[in-house]
Amino acid sequence: MLIFLYACGSWTLNADIERKIRAMEMRCYRRLLGISYKDHITNEEVSRRTENAIGPHVDLLTIIRQRKLKWYGHTTRSSGLAKTIMQGTVNGGRRRERQKKRWDDNIREWTGLELRNTLRKAEDREEWRAVVGRSSAAPRRIPNLRDR
Known part of the structure; x- marks a missing residue:
């Protein structure tokens, strides 16, 4: 996960990116614990098992x-x-459409x-x-x- 965090200080986080980060983190935990999606184990249960295995940790x-x-x-x-x-600041204004974060x-x-x-x-x-x-x-x- 260390590679994942490279230059993360320069990212602009929006809801879609945050959702993708959470999903990637869960995929990593499932892979580490050997849990398949076919096992129908909830993310909350995966988080609990991860905490039991490695102790308290900070999410990505x-x-x-x-x-x-x-x-x-x-x-x-x-x-x-x-x-x-x-x-x-750059001269000029922002676009007329919905503003990006x-x-x-x-x-x-x-x-x-x-x-x-x-x-x-x-x-x-x-x-x-x-x-x-x-x-x-x-x-x-x-x-x-x-x-x-």
Whole structure:
């Protein structure tokens, strides 16, 4: 899974990508445990068995969020090209159709702060670590209609 996380700090996560990440993680767990889809074992049971086998672990989405938020804080405190690109704007506007999610939209969504406030908080390393700890936890899965 380490290869999977390469450059994950640069990804823009939307609902579709998050769903695919969860599915890939479950496929890996099923393969490690030798569980086939034909066995009709739920994902919750696979997660329980994984936790029994390796102990408490952090899911991939949480790791991705932590890495992205940490990278954001790191580049905000620096004075290099990455900071200029991350905070810079391009002349012109966005398209007229439905707007696609941007990289910084994830930061705003996860922290619950406006971008100017995240910039201020990221300057203080200890305060930013606290924000990352609070913000990186993956939200609980929304139950499907068939789960009810």
